[in-house]
Amino acid sequence: MIKVSSYSLAFQSPLFLVLLVAIIGVVPLGAQTDDLVRVRALLGEGATSQIEAAIQLGLADGLPRNLLVDKAIEGAAKGMGSEVILAAVYTLTDELRQAGTVVGLDADEVNLEKAADGLRSGLDQSFLVELYRENSEDFAMVVVALEDLLRTGVTVRVAQNMLRDASSRGLRVNELLRLPANVRRLVREGRTPFEAVRSVRASMRSGRRPPYPYDGTPNFSIHRRHQTPIQFMWSIN
Amino acid sequence: MHAVLAGDQDSYAVLVRRHKDSLYRYAERMTGRTDEAADIVQQAFINGFRNLDRCRNPEKIGGWLFRIAVNLCKDQLKGRARREVSLEVAGPLQASGGLPEDGAERAEIREKIYRALQSLSSEHREAFLLKHVEGWSYEEMAEKLEISVSALKMRVHRARDQLQGMLEIYR
Amino acid sequence: MNKELDQYLDGELDGADLQPDVKQEAEVWNAFLRDVRESGAQGAPVGLESLVLNSIQTEKRSQWPRIIDWWIDPHAIRIRPLIGLAAAAVLAVIFLLPKDAVVPVEPSGAATTVVDNEVVYVQFKLEAPEAKSVAVAGDFNEWVPEVMLADPDGDGVWAGRLKLSPGVHRYMYVIDGSHWVTDPYAERYTEDGFGRQNAVIAITGGAGARSLAP
Numbered sequence: 001m002i003k004v005s006s007y008s009l010a011f012q013s014p015l016f017l018v019l020l021v022a023i024i025g026v027v028p029l030g031a032q033t034d035d036l037v038r039v040r041a042l043l044g045e046g047a048t049s050q051i052e053a054a055i056q057l058g059l060a061d062g063l064p065r066n067l068l069v070d071k072a073i074e075g076a077a078k079g080m081g082s083e084v085i086l087a088a089v090y091t092l093t094d095e096l097r098q099a100g101t102v103v104g105l106d107a108d109e110v111n112l113e114k115a116a117d118g119l120r121s122g123l124d125q126s127f128l129v130e131l132y133r134e135n136s137e138d139f140a141m142v143v144v145a146l147e148d149l150l151r152t153g154v155t156v157r158v159a160q161n162m163l164r165d166a167s168s169r170g171l172r173v174n175e176l177l178r179l180p181a182n183v184r185r186l187v188r189e190g191r192t193p194f195e196a197v198r199s200v201r202a203s204m205r206s207g208r209r210p211p212y213p214y215d216g217t218p219n220f221s222i223h224r225r226h227q228t229p230i231q232f233m234w235s236i237n
Numbered sequence: 238m239h240a241v242l243a244g245d246q247d248s249y250a251v252l253v254r255r256h257k258d259s260l261y262r263y264a265e266r267m268t269g270r271t272d273e274a275a276d277i278v279q280q281a282f283i284n285g286f287r288n289l290d291r292c293r294n295p296e297k298i299g300g301w302l303f304r305i306a307v308n309l310c311k312d313q314l315k316g317r318a319r320r321e322v323s324l325e326v327a328g329p330l331q332a333s334g335g336l337p338e339d340g341a342e343r344a345e346i347r348e349k350i351y352r353a354l355q356s357l358s359s360e361h362r363e364a365f366l367l368k369h370v371e372g373w374s375y376e377e378m379a380e381k382l383e384i385s386v387s388a389l390k391m392r393v394h395r396a397r398d399q400l401q402g403m404l405e406i407y408r
Numbered sequence: 409m410n411k412e413l414d415q416y417l418d419g420e421l422d423g424a425d426l427q428p429d430v431k432q433e434a435e436v437w438n439a440f441l442r443d444v445r446e447s448g449a450q451g452a453p454v455g456l457e458s459l460v461l462n463s464i465q466t467e468k469r470s471q472w473p474r475i476i477d478w479w480i481d482p483h484a485i486r487i488r489p490l491i492g493l494a495a496a497a498v499l500a501v502i503f504l505l506p507k508d509a510v511v512p513v514e515p516s517g518a519a520t521t522v523v524d525n526e527v528v529y530v531q532f533k534l535e536a537p538e539a540k541s542v543a544v545a546g547d548f549n550e551w552v553p554e555v556m557l558a559d560p561d562g563d564g565v566w567a568g569r570l571k572l573s574p575g576v577h578r579y580m581y582v583i584d585g586s587h588w589v590t591d592p593y594a595e596r597y598t599e600d601g602f603g604r605q606n607a608v609i610a611i612t613g614g615a616g617a618r619s620l621a622p
Contacts, residue, residue, distance in 0.1 A: 053462075078602060091454055113576075253460050
């Protein structure tokens with residue numbers, strides 16, 4: 001009598017078996033969790049697993065998956081190659097890790113992202129920490145305004161001081177967001193960024209609220225026509 | 238440290254984190270280029286990982302990695318000389334670190350410092366940077382570069398002599 | 409160069425012991441050396457650490473050819489029927505249960521972008537006379553260029569309206585399905601990490617009326 005206690009599967013490699021199980025299992029499982037499906041469709045399996053590995057490195061440090069996945073999707077959608085996307089994901093990983101020292105890794109994704117943007121544009125880390133402590137609800141918007149201000153050509157110190165001024169005068173978030181446009185307009189009229197900021201700060205100190213009038217010939221028409229997008233309607237439920 | 242020598246990747250990551258800045262700072266000033274500096278630092282850590290078994294003194298693994306970077310900088314500069322790429326073409330350092338106040342005057346000083354450093358021979362530049370930017374003692378330098386203290390002093394002194402001209406703007 | 413000054417700069421002589429004229433020269437040197445230290449990079453650029461670690465990971469993997477071979481080369485694996493059945497049962501439990509039971513759904517962290525259920529209609533507009541189609545894609549629609557702008561009167565100005573929640577949004581226009589362009593008239597921009605600029609729109613909603621903390 002022959003006793004059969006096991007079956008031999010000698011005809012295939014272990015890899016084949018694993019793949020077989022994967023095909024049976026990953027199809028439904030993948031449909032549940034695969035947020036990189038578009039990246040995979042555009043770049044193929046090999047590149048996607050490299051990107052996934054890069055994302056895993058970030059996850060191991062406690063970074064939110066969404067932000068890293070979004071960067072990969074953005075790159076793939078824009079037709080970037082896998083190397084470029086990988087580099088962008090790595091860079092973002094490092095930036096978010098640093099941003100974690102400002103707002104904490106458990107902060108809302110939007111705040112973590114804006115902290116990274118703020119550091120990238122040169123704002124002081126200690127300044128951002130203080131800003132987040134005091135304005136955590138409006139942190140992202142305030143950083144947007146500061147970045148915008150820096151883009152007008154003023155130095156980090158001037159931008160940070162201007163925000164302190166604005167805060168001490170109780171400016172509203174909407175008003176703060178308008179300040180860089182004020183500065184830009186004055187710069188367009190030939191002032192240096194520093195002079196422009198001085199003029200705006202003087203208006204602010206006089207107790208008026210932005211947007212501030214400016215001296216010189218207005219240059220509205222050119223920019224008004226095409227400036228987009230325009231927020232034009234509110235619907236509050 | 239023994240985990241590092243055994244090829245433990247997480248422990249090596251700690252080393253990378255600890256030493257990447259000083260390696261990069263040195264490589265950037267040595268080569269005068271940010272792209273080359275990044276390549277050198279990356280290669281230094283990879284070479285270090287590959288050759289961990291050759292690190293004789295685990296307590297001084299930081300210095301050992303630095304030496305790998307120093308040698309890679311040398312190779313890079315030699316290769317560059319062969320390719321006859323003028324340093325002038327490379328352009329000034331990017332303002333990635335930046336002086337405290339980023340005015341036009343500061344940018345000019347940065348440019349002058351860059352030109353002055355690049356005008357030194359690579360040996361003099363190497364000794365000067367390790368002494369005055371990294372703040373190493375002559376004994377540390379001698380140990381890591383395997384060059385005598387007196388020769389290193391001579392190099393640093395010569396470098397300083399050559400840089401005297403730069404000081405006019407500080408007087 | 410003065411020998412005393414050399415000794416001071418070499419760290420062999422204390423500043424307090426210097427002659428007044430040498431001391432003055434030493435201060436000039438200190439100012440210069442401080443600038444040398446402060447000019448140029450202070451540390452490695454962001455991204456470098458991850459690149460290094462990734463290279464090392466690849467390196468590490470290459471040390472394991474035998475393990476890889478074991479997975480690829482065909483050889484016999486003997487399985488007891490009972491264990492095989494148990495494994496099949498485990499797999500069935502994993503794959504056949506409803507998905508919520510298997511994959512816990514994390515709450516989305518984007519709560520701050522929706523303030524009091526507000527929505528804002530945003531009008532996008534681009535002048536592109538040569539275009540056959542213009543779409544807008546951004547982080548609000550996972551960068552899918554499917555929100556098409558329209559140019560009904562054929563004057564080359566494409567426009568469309570989109571409902572967005574308060575928050576900071578990044579976007580680009582896509583001409584003819586594949587040509588990504590930055591909005592030339594956006595109020596703000598940010599690097600996209602791929603060498604281009606995303607336009608940025610900040611929608612404050614009702615929270616915009618809030619005063620900043622002093």
